Amino acid sequence: MTTVGGRRFPRDAHSPYPRTPVSFSPWICSFIDTKHFQRLRYIKQLGVSYFVFPGAAHNRFEHCLGVGHLARLMAVHLKDSQPQLGITDQHVKCVELAGLCHDLGHGPWSHLWDSIFIPTALPGKRWKHEDASEMMFDDLVETYRPEITPEEVVIVKALIAGDRTRCPLGTEKPFLFEIVANTRNGLDVDKFDYIARDCHAVGDRGNLSISRLISSARVIDNKICYDIKDANQIYELYYTRFSLHKRVYNHKTTKAIEYMVIDALLAAEPYLKVAYLVDKPDRYVFLTDNLLNKIEESTEKELEPARAIIERLRTRDLYRLVDYKVFSYADHDMVRQNVTPARIVEVAKSGLLEGVDEELVLQLTQECVAVNVSVLHYGKGPSNPLDDVTFYSKQQPDGEYAFPRSSDDNRQ
Secondary structure, three states, X not given: OOOOOOEEEOOOOOOOOOOOOEEEOXXXXXXXXXXXXXXXXXXXXXXXXXXXXXXXXXXXXXXXXXXXXXXXXXXXXXXHHOHHHOXXXXXXXXXXXXXXXXXXXXXXXXXXXXXXXXXXXXXXOOXXXXXXXXXXHHHHHHHHOOOOOHHHHHHHHHHHHOOHHHOOHHXXXXXXXXXXXXXXXXXXXXXXXXXXXXXXXXXOOOOOOHHHHHHHOEEEOOEEEXXXXXXXXXXXXXXXXXXXXXXXXXXXXXXXXXXXXXXXXXXXXXXXXXXXXXXXHHHHOOOOOOHHHHHHOOOOHHHHHXXXXXXXXXXXXXXXXXXXXXXXXXXXXXXXXXXXXXXXXXXXXXXXXXXXXXXHHHHOOHHHXXXXXXXXXXXXXXXXXXXXXXXXXOOOOOOOXXXXXXXXXXXX
C-alpha cells in the first residue's frame, strides 16, 4: 500500500509511538475524512476519567488511528515473514480499515454510554457499541460511497466483530480475525494501542514494547502465536490491563462523576430522548461528549434537574464514597444479588448500626444510594488468559512450545 498522496499524522502529546509519524493511504483517508469518523474527535477515550486525570484528554479518534496503524503493521509483518500464508494486499487493507473503524459506534463518554446509560434508559434492549460500529460503518459507506466492494464491506464488519463465521475468509484465513478483535485470548492490536496510550496519558511509564510483540507474531495452525522469549511481555500486557482497571478506570472519584453524569442524562432523557437515537445513524452521528454542554446551556424548565446535577459537577460537589470492600471473584453473583440500594437502606434504618445520624437516616431512600460492582480480572474472567496464548521457540518455530512442568507444579 502506498502513502503517496495520503496523509501523515504527526505524533501528538498522547501518542505511545514516539519515533515515527503514522501514515495512511489515500484510500484509508477517504474513510477518515467523513463526519462518521471525525465524530470520534469529540468522544473521550476514558470517558469522565479526564475529570480526575487531566492528562487523559485523548479521544477515540487518535485511538482508532493507532489501531488502524498497528493492524496494518501486523498484517504486513505476517504477509512478509510468512508468504506461504497467501495474505494479499486486499486482506491487508481490509484489516487496516477494520482497525480504523472498530470504534465508530462508541457513544458519549465511551463505555459509560453502553455499559450504564443505555441499559438503564432502555432496560431489556440488547445493544453494544460494536453493533453500532457496524451500523455507522454501513451508513458511512452508503453516505460517502468510498471505493469499497460489497465483499470487502462484509469482511471489514466480520473483522470488527472478530467473527470468522460471517464470511468465507474466516475459513480460509481465520488468523486474520485475531488481529483487531481477538475473541480467543484478547491479545489484539486494539489492546496493544489502548493500554500503551492510556498508560502514557495518565503518566505511567509502562514496559510494553508494541513493536517487539508485532515482530514476534507468527501464524501456526491458523493461530497467531508469539515467541516464548516474549511471554513476560504478554504477561505484562495482561497485568497492566488489570492495573489500569483497578487504579484508573474504576477510580472512586471517576465512578462518582460517572453516576452524576448518568443521573443528569436520565433526568434529561424524558425530554431529550437521546437513548432512542442508538438505532438512527443519521442522528447518532451527532451524539458526542458535547451532550453535557448542550444540557448545561439549555433554558427549558424540563431540563432544570439535569442542569442542577451538572452545576454540582462543575463546582466539585461530588457524590461521596461511603464504603468499599474487596470480595473474591467467585462471590460476584452473591454480591450483585445482596448488596443493593434497597438492602443498604433497610439495614441503615434497622437500628442495628452504631454511630449513624438518625436524622439523616430518616431521609435516606434508595435513590440516595448507588452500588458499583467492579469485576476485576486479567481479561478472561476467572481463567488465566495465558492458557489460551500459543507460543513457539527458536528450536520449534512451527510448533507449540510446551512449558516444562514438574510433578509438584500447581501453577494455574
